[in-house]
Structure formats: C-alpha cells, structure tokens
Amino acid sequence: MTKSGEPPDRYCGAPEPPSDTAAEGMAWAKQLAQRYLPNDVRLCAIIAFGENNASLWTRLQAARLIAQIAGAIPETIPDAAQPDRDGGAHA
Secondary structure, three states: OOOOOOOOOOOOOOOOOOOOOHHHHHHHHHHHHHHHHHHHHHHHHHHHHOOOOOOHHHHHHHHHHHHHHHOOOOOOOOOOOEEOOOOOEEO
16 A cells, blocks of 8 residues: 555556567567577477476476477367357357
C-alpha cells in the first residue's frame, strides 16, 4: 500500500509488438530462432546424454525435444469438426 492507503498500480500494460506487420514479426521470430535454437539443442543434449543427476523422466523429455526439433516426431493435426445433423459441429 502507498502512503495514501491505495494499493500500488502494478499493471504495466501489454508490451509493444516488435514489428508493425505479421510478415515482419515472422521474420523477427525466425531470426531469434536461428540465433537461439543451437543453444537449446545443446542444452537438451547435455541433459539427455551428459553426466548429470537429472532423473530418467527429465532425460527422456530432453531427448524427445531434440527429436521433435529435428523433425523426427511429426506434429499431430486435430481432425476437423464434422457437421451434425442438427447443424452443430463436433470432433
């Protein structure tokens, strides 16, 4: 609380977008991914295959992430909703 008895203003607002258009935003995201992805893969490899005290579950998840990044695990795409007889939709 402030001296006047009102709670402090903690809302900072939404951050400004890094670009004006979606195409510029995708280019910015791709640039960040190219910069940080090698470090992410190295970290996962150290966890999965290195000499450390990580649990078996943590090692498994790190190895799964490496395979997912490499494209060995395909992304699952949900089925499209099918129209019902009454006009509604369900999966």
